[in-house]
Amino acid sequence: MSATRFSESVEGSIRDGVLVVTIDNPPVNAISSHVRAGLLAALDQAASADDIAGVVITGAGKTFVGGADIREFGKPPVGPTLPEVMQRIEGFEKPVVAATNGAALGGGCEIALACHGRIAAAQATFGLPEVKLGIVPGSGGTQRLPRLLGIPAAIDLIGSGRAIKAAEAVTLGLIDRVSELLLEDATTLVRDLAQKPLRRTGRLVVPAADPAADEAAAKKILSKARGQAAPAEAVRLVRAAAETNLENGLADERATFLSLRDSTEAAALRHVFFAERQAGKVDKLEGVAPRRIETVGIVGTGLMGAGIAVAVLSAGYRVIGVEQTQDAADKGHERIAGILDKSVQSGRLAASVRDDCIARLKVTGDAGELALADLVIEAVFDDLEVKTSLFQRLDGIVRDDAILATNTSYLDPDKIAAATARPERVVGLHFFSPANIMRLVEVVDCAATAPEVLASALGFAKKLGKLPVACGVTEGFIGNRIYSAYRREAEFMVEDGAAPENIDAALEAYGFPMGIFTVNDMAGLEIAWALRKRRAATRDPKARYVEIPDRLCEAGRFGRKTGRGWYDYSSGERQVDPEVTALIAAARAAKSITPRSFTANEIVARLLKAMADEGATLLAEGIAARSSDIDLVMINGYGFPAHKGGPMFVAAGSPAA
Numbered sequence: 001m002s003a004t005r006f007s008e009s010v011e012g013s014i015r016d017g018v019l020v021v022t023i024d025n026p027p028v029n030a031i032s033s034h035v036r037a038g039l040l041a042a043l044d045q046a047a048s049a050d051d052i053a054g055v056v057i058t059g060a061g062k063t064f065v066g067g068a069d070i071r072e073f074g075k076p077p078v079g080p081t082l083p084e085v086m087q088r089i090e091g092f093e094k095p096v097v098a099a100t101n102g103a104a105l106g107g108g109c110e111i112a113l114a115c116h117g118r119i120a121a122a123q124a125t126f127g128l129p130e131v132k133l134g135i136v137p138g139s140g141g142t143q144r145l146p147r148l149l150g151i152p153a154a155i156d157l158i159g160s161g162r163a164i165k166a167a168e169a170v171t172l173g174l175i176d177r178v179s180e181l182l183l184e185d186a187t188t189l190v191r192d193l194a195q196k197p198l199r200r201t202g203r204l205v206v207p208a209a210d211p212a213a214d215e216a217a218a219k220k221i222l223s224k225a226r227g228q229a230a231p232a233e234a235v236r237l238v239r240a241a242a243e244t245n246l247e248n249g250l251a252d253e254r255a256t257f258l259s260l261r262d263s264t265e266a267a268a269l270r271h272v273f274f275a276e277r278q279a280g281k282v283d284k285l286e287g288v289a290p291r292r293i294e295t296v297g298i299v300g301t302g303l304m305g306a307g308i309a310v311a312v313l314s315a316g317y318r319v320i321g322v323e324q325t326q327d328a329a330d331k332g333h334e335r336i337a338g339i340l341d342k343s344v345q346s347g348r349l350a351a352s353v354r355d356d357c358i359a360r361l362k363v364t365g366d367a368g369e370l371a372l373a374d375l376v377i378e379a380v381f382d383d384l385e386v387k388t389s390l391f392q393r394l395d396g397i398v399r400d401d402a403i404l405a406t407n408t409s410y411l412d413p414d415k416i417a418a419a420t421a422r423p424e425r426v427v428g429l430h431f432f433s434p435a436n437i438m439r440l441v442e443v444v445d446c447a448a449t450a451p452e453v454l455a456s457a458l459g460f461a462k463k464l465g466k467l468p469v470a471c472g473v474t475e476g477f478i479g480n481r482i483y484s485a486y487r488r489e490a491e492f493m494v495e496d497g498a499a500p501e502n503i504d505a506a507l508e509a510y511g512f513p514m515g516i517f518t519v520n521d522m523a524g525l526e527i528a529w530a531l532r533k534r535r536a537a538t539r540d541p542k543a544r545y546v547e548i549p550d551r552l553c554e555a556g557r558f559g560r561k562t563g564r565g566w567y568d569y570s571s572g573e574r575q576v577d578p579e580v581t582a583l584i585a586a587a588r589a590a591k592s593i594t595p596r597s598f599t600a601n602e603i604v605a606r607l608l609k610a611m612a613d614e615g616a617t618l619l620a621e622g623i624a625a626r627s628s629d630i631d632l633v634m635i636n637g638y639g640f641p642a643h644k645g646g647p648m649f650v651a652a653g654s655p656a657a
Contacts, residue, residue, distance in 0.1 A: 004045065010038025012045070018187040019046045020056045020099075028066030029059045031107045033078040035069075036085050043088055043096075054095035054190035057111065058183065064100040064124065065108025073270060082107050082139040083254060086114040090200050095193035099186035100124040100175070105163065110137060113144040116198045117189045118175040120166040121182050126174055127163030130257075131230040133273060134266030134643060138257030140202070142237035143249040147204040148173050151242060152217040158234045159221030206242040214239070226511045228643045230260055268645030272635065275628035275646075280443070280458045280468040282625070290456040291403065294318060297373035299390060301332025301363055304407065305379035307435030310339045313357040314349075314436070315464045320373055321363035333363040339436060367397055375403045375460065377429055384411050388419040395421045403453050405429040406444075409480055410531060414447045414473050423448035427457045430477055432637050439467045440636040442477045469633055472623040479633045481623075482614045482647070486638075487528070489610035490516045491546040494584060497595030498603060500566045501576050506600035507607070511641025516607075518574065519639070520549075521565035529553040548587045552580070612651035627652070 003013045009025035009032065021042045023029045039057070046052045059065055072078070089096050089111065098104070098112035100120040105127050112118050112126070120126075128141045136142060137158065146154035149172050157164065169175045179185040193199075218235045225231040233256050241249050260266055295318040298305050309319050313336075321336070323329040340357055343349035362369065370376055376398055380386055391404055398404070404426045406413050417426035428444025441461040445454050454470070461468035471478045490503055504515020514522070529550060539545065552565065557580075559565035568577035588595055615630040624630050631646020640646055 006041035006045070007034040007038030009035050010042060012042050014052065015056075015183065016187050016191070017051060017053045018056055018190045019049075019052050019054070020058065020183060020187065022058055022060050023065060024060035025069075026061065027063075028103075029061070029063045029108070030066055030069040031082060031111075032069040032072065033080075035065075036080050036082060039085050040080055040088060043092060046094060047092070052094070053194045054097065055092070056097050056099050056183065056186045056190060057089075057115065058099040058186070059101050059108075061102070062123075063102040063108075064098070064104040065106075065111060066103055067106030067108060067129075070273075082110070083250065086110060086140050089114040090116075090202055092116075095190045095198060097186045097190050097193070099182050100126070100166075101182055103127075103163070105129060106137070107139055110139040110141045110144070112175070113148070113201055114140060116193055116200065117186075119177055119179050119182060119186050119189060120169065120175045122166055122178050122180070124166045124169075124175075124178075125163045126166075126169050127161065128158050129161035129163065131159065131228075131234055132161045132269065134228070134230050134263060134269040135260040136230055136234045136237060136253065136257055138254055138261075140250055140253070142234060142253050143241045143246055144201045145174070146206050146238050146241040147201055150207040151209040151238060152213040154238045154241075155214070155217040155221060155235055158238055159217075159231045160224075202246040209242070226513070226641060226643075227509070228511075229263065229265055233260065265643045268643055268649055271628065271645045271649050272631065272642050275632050276467060278626065279629060279632055280462065280470060282445070282454065282458070282470050285451055285455045285458075288451045288455045290459040291374065291401065291452055293374045293403075293456060293460055295320065295373050295375075297322060297370040297376035297398075298379060299367070299370075299376065299394075300379035300381075301329070301335060302379065303335075304431065304433055304435055306332065306335040306339060307433060307437070308377060308379055308407070308431055309336045309361070310343075310357075310436035311431075311464050311466070313340075313360055314353075316360075318360045319362070320369050321361070322367050322370060323363065323365055326365035329363040329365045333361065336361060336363070367393065370394065370397050371399065373398060373402055375405060375456070377405045377407060379407045379431075382408055382411060384415060387411065387416050391416055391420045391426070401425075403427060403456055405457060407431055410476050412473060412475070413444055417446050417448055424450040425453055427453050428473075428477070429457055429461065430479075432479075438637070439465075440479070440633060441466045441468050442479060442633065443468045443470050444477060445470055445472055447473065467632060467636055469629045470625060471629070472621070474618070474621065474623045478618060478624050478630055479637045481618065482611050482630065482634060483638055485610045485614035486607055487516060487520070488546075489607055491548065492544065493598060493603060493606065494548060495546050495588060495591070495593060496598075497588075497593075498598040499576075500580070500584075502598070502600075503603050503607075506603040509600060510604050511644055513639050517566040521559035521567055521569075521574075524559045524561055525549060525553050525565055526558045546587075548584055551583055551587065555583075608647050608650050611647035615648050615651075 003011050005011045012019050012021040025035050046055045096115045097117040098115040103125045104112050109126050109128050128137045130137050153172050166178045221231050237253050296312050297320045298309050299322045301321045312319050321332050323332050340354045344351050344354050406416050413428045417423035427449050430442035432438035432440050443457045458468050500517040504517050507515040557564040560569050563569050568575045618624040627648035630648050634640040634646055635642050
């Protein structure tokens with residue numbers, strides 16, 4: 001029988017008496033309205049044909065179904081709805097088997113759950129990531145998954161939004177088995193199931209759970225929610241599956257889904273989702289091809305350089321690390337290998353992958369080895385003379401077409417580039433520490449950077465699995481410049497009467513993982529102190545300047561590393577320090593400042609405004625291309641809560657708290 005087209009994106013053909021239905025809606029087989037309509041039309045044909053034993057649903061390409069169609073976000077719903085499709089699949093009188101050839105995410109996973117059997121290719125993945133968009137699964141995921149996996153495992157998967165590989169899915173009971181002959185085995189399973197009563201997921205009894213395991217799973221999710229509604233609602237709905245029938249559970253799930261979908265939290269997370277799709281896009285690079293990069297040199301293998309090396313190795317590149325001496329190179333190699341070893345020990349990395357990374361790594365005291373590099377990233381001490389001297393040396397070593405990247409945080413990369421023979425090949429790649437973990441990379445477009453060099457840097461960062469944000473040259477780039485304004489405003493409030501611990505508490509209640517003074521203590525206060533001292537001669541004498549951080553540093557209080565900073569850490573825990581309280585009081589008295597109190601809402605509002613105002617200035621100066629880029633930088637580099645959308649999103653109209 002020839003193929004039958006059920007809609008523009010769904011077609012079917014008969015295979016051994018089974019209707020094999022293929023979803024072909026590139027790039028990710030999203031569940032568009034025509035996909036939903038096509039699935040129902042396919043089921044109609046199977047129901048009416050006596051010679052069809054059942055149905056197999058699979059996806060074209062490398063994806064089963066990648067979730068909702070983002071083009072339908074925010075638009076009036078078009079029937080049939082996905083819950084209607086699920087109900088038809090689960091209640092179908094003939095067997096329906098999901099042959100998951102690749103990623104089954106969101107609604108794709110829910111389709112698989114509604115089927116009577118599930119077989120997966122080894123490369124398939126499964127997940128219900130809706131909480132990452134501020135919502136919950138809306139088509140049965142919270143009710144069917146616990147009936148297969150039990151409450152604790154379902155809370156983990158739905159509450160975290162994490163995806164699992166096929167092997168884990170088998171172990172948990174989400175799928176029946178993994179197959180190398182996917183369609184052949186799926187059609188065989190259909191014929192087998194046709195001979196027996198169908199196992200309808202929604203009619204299964206939720207397996208009894210150990211209350212302690214249930215509570216532990218919920219506590220783990222809720223402890224990371226930081227005020228987000230969706231994870232808490234996901235936990236509640238999963239638990240409800242054990243206490244109510246499917247019909248009531250589905251109704252509760254759908255009502256919760258619709259309520260969350262229209263929330264500010266979901267709007268913020270959708271903003272972040274679309275912002276990430278835009279990030280790294282630069283209008284002037286349209287049609288510009290990046291250069292081929294295979295071997296990456298990294299000068300400096302300290303904490304930052306080692307982290308960069310691990311990220312680069314993990315992406316499949318060859319790495320040549322360079323140090324000043326062979327002894328330092330050996331220690332650098334050991335440092336890089338140590339990070340990889342920890343990833344193996346934690347289960348994040350297979351030992352074979354670690355071995356492959358080490359095989360592509362060379363760390364040497366001979367800078368001449370960099371002649372083989374397509375890209376060289378410097379991660380040396382953040383001093384202009386040190387960096388310009390290094391780049392001038394590299395001019396005489398690397399090929400003419402090699403790219404030179406600086407990882408500076410605050411220095412002017414234009415000055416570094418100007419000191420080289422070929423400034424057009426210099427670009428900024430500002431990684432955030434630890435570089436093997438943090439997603440954000442600010443890709444700095446210097447005054448002379450050639451378009452193909454910028455395109456290459458952006459493409460390279462994406463291949464590392466990073467989130468690249470392009471920006472222009474300014475001190476601190478996007479992130480550190482906004483952070484400086486944020487810190488300055490926090491210090492103003494301390495001088496005016498707010499206690500550091502109250503500012504931190506307000507920020508943490510808003511959703512930041514840590515308050516700004518806790519972050520400063522963790523990073524080390526001496527870095528900003530050195531920067532302030534360098535700027536002292538050029539500082540506007542009329543501008544307000546808070547001396548309290550300087551007094552802390554003068555007292556040797558550099559943060560956690562010295563046991564004292566804004567807080568006292570001598571007990572191993574963060575404690576308010578009476579010495580700091582007295583120091584602040586003395587600083588206020590010296591300026592005749594009468595301290596006043598601040599509410600948590602006032603604290604947060606002032607800090608958000610400081611960030612947004614600096615962001616607006618960056619946009620006006622052309623340093624940042626779009627406000628959403630600024631939001632991404634603050635979310636991914638500085639702990640701004642993603643479910644709030646970022647400072648620019650808040651300033652555009654979202655509630656401040």
